Amino acid sequence: xxxxxxxxxxxxxxxxxxxxxxxxxxxxxxxxxxxxxxxxxxxxxxxxxxxxxxxxxxxxxxxxxxxxxxxxxxxxxxxxxxxxxxxxxxxxxxxxxxxxxxxxxx
Amino acid sequence: xxxxxxxxxxxxxxxxxxxxxxxxxxxxxxxxxxxxxxxxxxxxxxxxxxxxxxxxxxxxxxxxxxxxxxxxxxxxxxxxxxxxxxxxxxxxxxxxxxxxxxxxxx
DNA sequence: CCTATATTTGGTAGTTATGTCAAATAACCA
DNA sequence: TGGTTATTTGACATAACTACCAAATATAGG
Numbered sequence: 001x002x003x004x005x006x007x008x009x010x011x012x013x014x015x016x017x018x019x020x021x022x023x024x025x026x027x028x029x030x031x032x033x034x035x036x037x038x039x040x041x042x043x044x045x046x047x048x049x050x051x052x053x054x055x056x057x058x059x060x061x062x063x064x065x066x067x068x069x070x071x072x073x074x075x076x077x078x079x080x081x082x083x084x085x086x087x088x089x090x091x092x093x094x095x096x097x098x099x100x101x102x103x104x105x106x
Numbered sequence: 107x108x109x110x111x112x113x114x115x116x117x118x119x120x121x122x123x124x125x126x127x128x129x130x131x132x133x134x135x136x137x138x139x140x141x142x143x144x145x146x147x148x149x150x151x152x153x154x155x156x157x158x159x160x161x162x163x164x165x166x167x168x169x170x171x172x173x174x175x176x177x178x179x180x181x182x183x184x185x186x187x188x189x190x191x192x193x194x195x196x197x198x199x200x201x202x203x204x205x206x207x208x209x210x211x212x
Numbered sequence: 213c214c215t216a217t218a219t220t221t222g223g224t225a226g227t228t229a230t231g232t233c234a235a236a237t238a239a240c241c242a
Numbered sequence: 243t244g245g246t247t248a249t250t251t252g253a254c255a256t257a258a259c260t261a262c263c264a265a266a267t268a269t270a271g272g
Binding site (some may be wrong): 006080083088097 | 109115119122125126127128129132135169170185186188189190192193194197198199202203
């Protein structure tokens, strides 16, 4: 594997890793429906404020979400909507797995 | 977040996590071009046989690849081709990030 | 059957990720 | 200014991941 190729894979893996956590994935999907402030996530997810804030910062760092401070609150929004099409593929994997376990696929 | 929703997110995150490693991501992309045996990856990646084997087993476990033993060798192939469209989106994120850091986007 | 080759599995040390608490910031309001 | 709320940051214990070595397994060929 060439060095440049390696770097490219590392960069892409970094983005994927940001989404590869149940809480962060769920947040990203919520943000696809519109912006949310940190406090909304804290309430719904029943997690510590700091935990939610850190998850959002991982998504932000990866370039998946953007933040916007308005007054005392910080609103997060999805920067790259294609993330969702992308979820359709993941769901396809899951369905394929389910079919396989049910013996419907070789 | 409801329990069912939580489970769904966990299942999807599990698939994403399997891809969220530079080596595994690169392997998946290679497999999109056709099957490969473990030994081919070992040679190109310059990693221990056991390391490569374990990475492939993570991909298999997630339902992303399938394995086929033929003689002494095991050939892996991509089960879900949509993974690649999905990479286009990740690349879009990267480009978006690059543009942002260059000050081309707010 | 014995050997060599291809691959997987178990053990393990080092690294990285996660979640919580406590403290630090920031902004609004009295 | 001082207090209150919203959020981030730092420190830290715990858990999960990664890569390697060594050992186990499987298969083809002699």
